Amino acid sequence: MICNYKVYTSFKYTYKVITKLLLYYIVITFSVSGYALTFDSELIDGKLVYGQLADGEKLFVQNNYLNIGKNDKNLFEIHPDKQGRFILGIPQDKSELSVVIQKDNVKKEVSFPVSLRTWDEEFVTGLPPKKVSPNQQDNERIVSESLAMRQARQVSDFNNFPNAWQRPVLEFKRISSQFGSRRILNNVKKQGHSGTDYAAPIGTAITAPAPGKVVYIHPDMFLTGQTVMIDHGFGVFSSYSHMSSINVELNQNVNTGDLIGSIGQTGRATGPHLHFTITWYGVRVNPEDLF
Numbered sequence: 001m002i003c004n005y006k007v008y009t010s011f012k013y014t015y016k017v018i019t020k021l022l023l024y025y026i027v028i029t030f031s032v033s034g035y036a037l038t039f040d041s042e043l044i045d046g047k048l049v050y051g052q053l054a055d056g057e058k059l060f061v062q063n064n065y066l067n068i069g070k071n072d073k074n075l076f077e078i079h080p081d082k083q084g085r086f087i088l089g090i091p092q093d094k095s096e097l098s099v100v101i102q103k104d105n106v107k108k109e110v111s112f113p114v115s116l117r118t119w120d121e122e123f124v125t126g127l128p129p130k131k132v133s134p135n136q137q138d139n140e141r142i143v144s145e146s147l148a149m150r151q152a153r154q155v156s157d158f159n160n161f162p163n164a165w166q167r168p169v170l171e172f173k174r175i176s177s178q179f180g181s182r183r184i185l186n187n188v189k190k191q192g193h194s195g196t197d198y199a200a201p202i203g204t205a206i207t208a209p210a211p212g213k214v215v216y217i218h219p220d221m222f223l224t225g226q227t228v229m230i231d232h233g234f235g236v237f238s239s240y241s242h243m244s245s246i247n248v249e250l251n252q253n254v255n256t257g258d259l260i261g262s263i264g265q266t267g268r269a270t271g272p273h274l275h276f277t278i279t280w281y282g283v284r285v286n287p288e289d290l291f
C-alpha cells in the first residue's frame with residue numbers, strides 16, 4: 001500500500017510539473033506568435049486580473065462577456081491606460097478566457113486556460129419549490145432594479161487607473177459570507193454569492209476602497225436597501241448594500257478612505273453587515289483578492 005501511495009504521489013508531482021511546463025509552453029508559444037500581451041498573475045476564476053499590452057496591440061472581448069445587458073457577440077475594446085496596462089475580470093466557474101488581440105490591423109482570437117477554485121457550497125434539500133423563488137410582483141421589482149445597476153455599469157471612466165485597494169470596512173467583526181459561496185437548493189445550483197459580507201454593528205463607517213466617482217445611489221432597493229455604486233475606472237465598479245446612512249451624492253468624486261456611509265440592515269438582510277461587490281463591468285469578482 002505504501003508503495004502504491006508513493007507511486008500515486010510521484011504521479012501527482014509529475015502531473016504538476018507537466019501542467020507547469022505546458023503552461024510555460026503556451027506562454028512561450030504565445031509570445032513567439034508575435035504578441036507581447038502578459039498578465040501580472042495566474043488566471044483564476046472569479047478574479048480581477050491586471051495585464052500589459054505592447055505598443056500597437058489592442059485587446060477585445062465579446063459584448064456578451066461583460067454581463068451588462070448587451071448579449072451580442074460584437075467586439076468590445078478593453079481600454080488600456082497610457083502605459084498599456086489593462087484590467088479584466090474573469091467570471092466564477094469559467095475555465096477558459098477567450099479574447100481577441102489586434103496587431104497591425106490583424107485580429108486573432110486567443111484562448112487562455114483558467115484555473116478553477118473550489119468555492120463553498122451549502123446543500124439544502126426538501127424545500128417546497130414555491131419557497132425557493134420570490135413572488136411575481138417582488139420578482140419584477142428585483143429585475144427592474146438590477147437592470148438599472150447593470151446600465152450604470154455600461155460606461156466607465158478612463159482617467160485614473162485603480163492600482164491600490166483597501167477594505168471598505170476597516171473595523172469589521174468578521175466576514176460573514178465569502179464571495180462565490182453558494183446554496184444548492186433542491187439540487188439546483190444557485191449563482192455564487194456576488195460579494196463579501198463584512199459583519200459589524202449598525203453605524204460602523206464604510207469608506208472608499210480606492211479613488212472613484214459615485215455613479216448610482218438608491219435609497220431603498222428591494223434586496224439591497226440603501227445602495228451606492230462607485231466607478232473606479234477602467235471597468236471596475238464597487239457597490240455597497242444594506243446601509244443605514246449614505247454620506248455621498250451622485251457624481252461625487254471620492255478618494256481612498258473617504259466616508260461613503262454606514263453599516264445597516266436595510267433591504268433583505270438578516271443582520272447588520274455590508275454586502276460589498278467588485279465587478280469588472282458586470283463580471284463579478286472576489287473583492288478579497290484585492291486586499
Ligand SMILES: [Zn+2]
Nearest residue numbers: 177196197275
Ligand atoms: Zn452578501
